[in-house]
Amino acid sequence: MNKSTIALIVLVIGLILLPFIQDSRSILILMTQIFILGVFAMSYNLLLGYTGIISFGHAMFFGIGAYSIGLIMRYYEPTYLYFLFAVVTTLILTAIVSYLVGLLTLRLHSHFFAMFTFAIAGLFLVAAEKWRSLTLGNDGITFKIPDFFKDRVIFYLLSLGLLVLAYLFFRRFTQSPFGKVLQAIRENEKRVESLGYRVFHYKIIANVISGMIAGLAGIFYAVSLRFVNTSVFSTEITLDALMMTIIGGVGTLFGPILGSAIVQFAQYSLMDLAKVHWIFERWVILFGIIYIVVVMFFPSGIVGTVKTWFTRRNKQILGKKKPEGKKSMESSKADAMKNILKGEVDG
Amino acid sequence: MDAIINITINGLATGMLIFLLAAGLTLIFGLMDVLNFAHGALFLWGAYAGIWVFTQTDSYLLGVFAAVIIGILLGYLLERYIILPVYGNHIRQIMITLGAMLVLGELVKVVWGPNVMIANTPAILSGSWEFSGILIIKYRLFVIFVGLLVFLGLLFLLNRTKLGLVVRAGVMDKEMVQALGINIRKVFLGVFILGAAMAGLAGILLGPYTGVVYAEMGLEFGLLAFIVVIIGGMGSVVGSAVAALLVGILGSFASYYLPDISLAVNMLLMLIVLIFKPSGLMGTKEAVK
Numbered sequence: 001m002n003k004s005t006i007a008l009i010v011l012v013i014g015l016i017l018l019p020f021i022q023d024s025r026s027i028l029i030l031m032t033q034i035f036i037l038g039v040f041a042m043s044y045n046l047l048l049g050y051t052g053i054i055s056f057g058h059a060m061f062f063g064i065g066a067y068s069i070g071l072i073m074r075y076y077e078p079t080y081l082y083f084l085f086a087v088v089t090t091l092i093l094t095a096i097v098s099y100l101v102g103l104l105t106l107r108l109h110s111h112f113f114a115m116f117t118f119a120i121a122g123l124f125l126v127a128a129e130k131w132r133s134l135t136l137g138n139d140g141i142t143f144k145i146p147d148f149f150k151d152r153v154i155f156y157l158l159s160l161g162l163l164v165l166a167y168l169f170f171r172r173f174t175q176s177p178f179g180k181v182l183q184a185i186r187e188n189e190k191r192v193e194s195l196g197y198r199v200f201h202y203k204i205i206a207n208v209i210s211g212m213i214a215g216l217a218g219i220f221y222a223v224s225l226r227f228v229n230t231s232v233f234s235t236e237i238t239l240d241a242l243m244m245t246i247i248g249g250v251g252t253l254f255g256p257i258l259g260s261a262i263v264q265f266a267q268y269s270l271m272d273l274a275k276v277h278w279i280f281e282r283w284v285i286l287f288g289i290i291y292i293v294v295v296m297f298f299p300s301g302i303v304g305t306v307k308t309w310f311t312r313r314n315k316q317i318l319g320k321k322k323p324e325g326k327k328s329m330e331s332s333k334a335d336a337m338k339n340i341l342k343g344e345v346d347g
Numbered sequence: 348m349d350a351i352i353n354i355t356i357n358g359l360a361t362g363m364l365i366f367l368l369a370a371g372l373t374l375i376f377g378l379m380d381v382l383n384f385a386h387g388a389l390f391l392w393g394a395y396a397g398i399w400v401f402t403q404t405d406s407y408l409l410g411v412f413a414a415v416i417i418g419i420l421l422g423y424l425l426e427r428y429i430i431l432p433v434y435g436n437h438i439r440q441i442m443i444t445l446g447a448m449l450v451l452g453e454l455v456k457v458v459w460g461p462n463v464m465i466a467n468t469p470a471i472l473s474g475s476w477e478f479s480g481i482l483i484i485k486y487r488l489f490v491i492f493v494g495l496l497v498f499l500g501l502l503f504l505l506n507r508t509k510l511g512l513v514v515r516a517g518v519m520d521k522e523m524v525q526a527l528g529i530n531i532r533k534v535f536l537g538v539f540i541l542g543a544a545m546a547g548l549a550g551i552l553l554g555p556y557t558g559v560v561y562a563e564m565g566l567e568f569g570l571l572a573f574i575v576v577i578i579g580g581m582g583s584v585v586g587s588a589v590a591a592l593l594v595g596i597l598g599s600f601a602s603y604y605l606p607d608i609s610l611a612v613n614m615l616l617m618l619i620v621l622i623f624k625p626s627g628l629m630g631t632k633e634a635v636k
Contacts, residue, residue: 054438108625110437111382115577116621118570119614126611235566239445246442282457288450295443296432 015160019153028152030268032224034261035159037244039166040217041256044241046210049251050174051203052186054110057117059237060124061098061211065090065218067128067135070228073143080146090215098211102204118235125233140229149223159220163257166213171253173209182206186251243287247294249301258303263287349481354599360487360556362595363494367549368572369579369587370501371542377518377582379535381430382437384444387569388451389425389543393418393550394560395455398466401551407469411551418547419540421451426539448566455562463561466554490552497545498588505584514538518582574617580630590628 019028040062047053072086097120105116128135135141149155173179181202184192193199222228231237241256244263249255270283298305368390375381393414401410429447433439468486475484505511513534517524525531553568554560575594579586594613602609620627 048438052438054441104622108621111441112577112621112625114441115573115617119574119617119621122614123611123618126608126614129610130607239449242442242445282453285450285453285457288446288453292429292443292446292450295439295446299439 012160012164016157019156025152026268028156029224030264032152032156032159033221034257034264035156035163036217036220036224037240037264038163038257038260039220040214040237041241041244041248041260042166042170042253043210043213043217044238045245045250045252045256046170046173046182046206046213048242048245049249049255050179050186051182051206052110052189053106053203053207054114054242055117056114056235056238057101057119057121058210058214058241059233059235060117060121061094061214062218062221062237063121063124063128063233064093064097065215066222066228066232067218068093068215069219069222070141070143071134073145074141078144078146080148083146083149087216087219090219091212094211094215095208098208099204102207106200106203106207121233121235121238125230128230128233135230138230140227142227145223145226155224159224162216162220166216167253167257169213174253178202178205183251243291246291246301247287249303249305250299252301252303252307255301255303259301262302350603352481353483354603355596356483356487356491358596358599359592360490360494360595361599362592363491363498364549364553364556365568365572365575365595366494366588366591367497367545367552368568369575369591370497370584371539371545372572373576373579373582373584373587374514374518374538375535375542376576378514378538379434379517379521379531380437381434382440382444383425383430384441384569384573385425385429385447385451386542386546386572387565387567388448389418389421389546390550390553390568390572391452391455391560391562391565392421393547394466394554394564395459395464395550397547397551398464398554398560399459401469401554402467407472411548414547414551415544416547418543418545418550422540422543422546423536425543426536430539448569452562452565455565461562463559464554465559466557468555472555486555490556493548493552497548501584510534510537571613574613577627578617578620580627583627583629586627586629 015031018031040058043061044055044058047055047058068090069083069086072082072089076082076085101117101120105113108116129137131137149158174183181192181197184197185199185202189199218232221232240263244259245256246259247262248257248259266287267283270286294301300308368386372383372386375383375386396417397410397414399410400413401407404410425444425447429443430440433443472486472489475482477483503511505515513524513529517531517534521531549568550560553564571594575590576587578594579588579590594616597612597616598609601612608615624630
């Protein structure tokens with residue numbers, strides 16, 4: 001067990017104890033949101049950071065999840081059985097949609113995929129708005145949930161559980177041979193193709209997995225609000241995921257979680273500051289600038305940059321004392337991350 | 348009959364506005380393979396600055412002038428400081444220009460406040476003509492006229508001048524043009540600024556057309572222009588003109604006859620094009636890897 005694993009375990013234990021130490025309701029809700037959108041950003045990162053494809057329509061999977069639970073809870077009964085039914089529905093629907101979208105577009109250049117997903121998500125948004133008899137349009141629907149989920153602390157722990165599971169899943173997944181092929185596609189698609197891998201299949205599977213996990217995040221999001229409206233399909237949701245991923249660290253496991261925490265915590269605290277001076281209402285500017293600076297100067301985001309610093313420092317300290325080993329492996333990994341965005345992605 | 352003619356004119360005017368945006372985008376992409384998602388911001392700033400000058404000075408001409416100038420200025424800054432560092436990498440271009448779009452969109456709210464801005468129609472262009480019982484709004488014809496003028500001017504520039512020759516050659520084979528001793532970066536900067544000026548012009552033209560401008564329309568129209576560029580084929584000016592008019596006319600007919608799906612029409616059109624002819628109606632570049 002290395003240092004970072006221990007640090008993560010300590011962090012998780014700390015987060016489990018958090019609701020018992022302090023009892024501010026708004027902090028608890030904020031943390032829950034951070035966990036849920038962290039999962040969403042992680043699923044986005046699988047595409048952007050690990051496979052090198054950019055989606056403008058990731059909100060559609062989020063929205064499918066949110067609407068599945070919302071509609072089923074409202075029109076059937078808020079029981080555990082129907083809750084499970086909603087989860088299964090979400091997984092099946094997101095799998096089908098992401099498979100079809102991938103089938104149609106993953107052969108094309110990256111910007112076509114971006115625009116195609118943007119269009120599909122736009123169609124979902126329009127459908128949710130216009131199918132008023134079912135969705136009540138932009139007014140949205142409120143719904144009841146099983147009593148178990150109503151308790152804020154329990155739901156907080158459940159969301160944390162989802163986050164930890166998603167983290168472990170992605171860690172295992174990206175280190176698996178399959179994940180390695182995805183990262184190779186990101187680095188040089190043509191070379192992977194010429195090595196005999198069926199790039200298209202790998203991309204589709206990555207898209208399906210990413211979509212299904214985004215759908216799960218959508219379920220949790222809707223349950224946390226006990227309300228769902230068309231905003232879950234909006235481009236802003238996708239852009240949020242993009243921003244969280246970039247700021248935290250593209251192609252790193254922990255980056256999207258950190259990004260989610262930073263973006264939402266800043267939103268939360270800047271909202272209070274808005275009363276002090278109106279300029280804080282325009283916090284998007286601040287984020288936009290940070291975002292541009294990160295893309296331009298720190299393409300590997302916060303986590304990636306810090307990792308590079310650490311490995312560099314370790315190298316200097318250790319000098320020639322330590323033979324080539326784990327550290328140099330890590331540093332080459334960090335270099336690779338830095339190159340994610342720098343290198344030619346589109347052949 | 349009355350309705351059909353008016354809807355067509357409406358669609359043509361909208362189409363022309365979108366064309367002014369899409370023409371710049373398609374050239375920028377064709378020449379340097381640059382995806383610019385901040386194009387809508389130039390349009391937005393053109394609209395706000397132009398209308399602001401127009402209401403302050405009461406001169407529409409000055410407003411147009413201001414819109415074009417602000418477009419040129421922002422276009423220059425955008426190309427030099429945002430796009431130049433990310434040449435050759437689509438994903439970074441998409442991300443960084445989206446960031447620029449967010450910043451510029453919010454800055455509009457800082458400068459002119461978060462509320463919508465009312466735009467009046469200049470006196471000389473307000474009102475309407477009547478042709479055998481059909482009312483035609485003057486300003487819409489004016490927009491179509493300006494759009495047509497820009498389209499013809501652009502075609503002349505591309506097909507009849509030395510600069511146009513270089514640009515067309517650059518779209519076909521960038522390396523070859525460079526090998527012949529032409530600084531393609533400079534040409535590209537010129538094209539980018541031209542596109543930015545057209546975007547600014549589209550902004551000020553839109554103001555009196557819809558009556559109000561708002562900060563979110565930057566991203567909205569930017570993405571719409573992108574849809575048009577994809578439908579028309581990336582790199583083709585004529586293609587984006589055809590696609591823009593198609594989108595404009597289909598959109599205005601749909602919002603009259605099928606208001607429920609009018610929002611989805613553009614998306615559906617793009618999906619159909621992407622599925623059956625991913626390189627676009629008149630695109631020359633390969634879309635499939």
